[in-house]
Amino acid sequence: MDLRIFTEPQQGASYDTLLSVAKATEDLGFDAFFRSDHYLKMGSADGLPGPTxxxxxxxxxxxxxxxxxxxxxxxxxxFRLPGVLAIQVAQVDQMSGGRVELGLGAGWFEEEHKAYGIPFPAERMARLEEQLAIVTGLWATEPGGTFDYTGTHYRVEKSPALPKPAQAKVPVLIGGHGAKRTPRLAARYADEFNMPFASIADSERQFGRVRRAAEEAGRRADDLVYSNALVACVGRDDAEVARRAAAIGRDVDELKANGLAGSPAEVVEKIGAYGAVGSSRIYLQMLDLDDLDHLELISAQVLSQLG
Known part of the structure; x- marks a missing residue:
C-alpha cells in the first residue's frame, strides 16, 4: 500500500509551508506530495495568506x-486550456526529472470561479473529455509529427505537440463518484482511478464500475491503479486524536466514520479494509500543515507497518 500526502493549500498555506511539508514527505518515506487545485477557501478557514x-x-x-x-x-x-496545460505539465515533469502525475477533473466549485473571473460553463464533463483527448494526444504524438483535434469545444490544428515530458508516459488520474461517465473516461484515459472521501462499500462499488468499463474498453482492469483520498487524524492516544481533530474543526467520531482517524493500529486496520476492496494507494488529506509531528507519527507507526 502506497501512502501519499495530499494538501489543501486554499485553506491557508504559503509556498514555504508547502515546501516544508513536501520535504518532510520526502524525508519520512512517503511516496508522493499532491495538492488540490483551488483558488478559494472552503468553510470557516481564513484562507490566509491567500491561494497558491x-x-x-x-x-x-x-x-x-x-x-x-x-x-x-x-x-x-x-482553469486551463488543454494545450497550455499539456505544456505546463510537460515542463514541470522535465524540471522534476520525470516525477509528475496529472489528476484532471471537470471543476466544480462555482464560487471560486466567480471570485477570480473564471468562466464556469455548464458542459464541464464534455469539455473534460475533450481536454483528456487533447492532453494525452499531444504527449503521445511522435517527435517530428503533428497533432490535430476537432471537437465541440476545442480545436487543435497542426500542433508540433511540444514540449515532451521527461517520462515516456505521464500518469493520468481521474476520480469521482459518477456511475457512468466517470468510469468510462477512466477506462479510456486514466492510469489511476481515485475515489475521494468515500466509504469502503462505496469504493468497492465504484472500483467495480471502473473495472467493468476498462474491460468493455478492451483494457485489463488491473492496468489501472485504484486509490482513495481520506482525511487523516492519527494520535498516540485519545487525547492526541481529539487535539488534532479540534485543530481542523472536525469531530472525532465523524472522522473515524469517514476518514482515517484514531490510533496507529486503528488506522492500519482501516487501511487494510480499503486494500481488501482493491485500493493500493491512499492519499492522506493533511489539513493542519503546521503539524509536521503528525507526519512523523504516521511514518513511524502507520507507514512502517504497511507492505
Missing amino acids: DAWITLAGLARETRRIRLGTLMTAGT
Missing part, C-alpha cells in the same frame, strides 16, 4: 525535491 497556484507550486517543488512523485488531485479543467 497548483502548477507553479509543483514547479518550485520539482526543483527542491529529489525522490517523491508530485501531482494534483485534481487540476480543474476550467
Whole structure:
C-alpha cells in the first residue's frame, strides 16, 4: 500500500509551508506530495495568506525535491486550456526529472470561479473529455509529427505537440463518484482511478464500475491503479486524536466514520479494509500543515507497518 500526502493549500498555506511539508514527505518515506487545485477557501478557514497556484507550486517543488512523485488531485479543467496545460505539465515533469502525475477533473466549485473571473460553463464533463483527448494526444504524438483535434469545444490544428515530458508516459488520474461517465473516461484515459472521501462499500462499488468499463474498453482492469483520498487524524492516544481533530474543526467520531482517524493500529486496520476492496494507494488529506509531528507519527507507526 502506497501512502501519499495530499494538501489543501486554499485553506491557508504559503509556498514555504508547502515546501516544508513536501520535504518532510520526502524525508519520512512517503511516496508522493499532491495538492488540490483551488483558488478559494472552503468553510470557516481564513484562507490566509491567500491561494497558491497548483502548477507553479509543483514547479518550485520539482526543483527542491529529489525522490517523491508530485501531482494534483485534481487540476480543474476550467482553469486551463488543454494545450497550455499539456505544456505546463510537460515542463514541470522535465524540471522534476520525470516525477509528475496529472489528476484532471471537470471543476466544480462555482464560487471560486466567480471570485477570480473564471468562466464556469455548464458542459464541464464534455469539455473534460475533450481536454483528456487533447492532453494525452499531444504527449503521445511522435517527435517530428503533428497533432490535430476537432471537437465541440476545442480545436487543435497542426500542433508540433511540444514540449515532451521527461517520462515516456505521464500518469493520468481521474476520480469521482459518477456511475457512468466517470468510469468510462477512466477506462479510456486514466492510469489511476481515485475515489475521494468515500466509504469502503462505496469504493468497492465504484472500483467495480471502473473495472467493468476498462474491460468493455478492451483494457485489463488491473492496468489501472485504484486509490482513495481520506482525511487523516492519527494520535498516540485519545487525547492526541481529539487535539488534532479540534485543530481542523472536525469531530472525532465523524472522522473515524469517514476518514482515517484514531490510533496507529486503528488506522492500519482501516487501511487494510480499503486494500481488501482493491485500493493500493491512499492519499492522506493533511489539513493542519503546521503539524509536521503528525507526519512523523504516521511514518513511524502507520507507514512502517504497511507492505
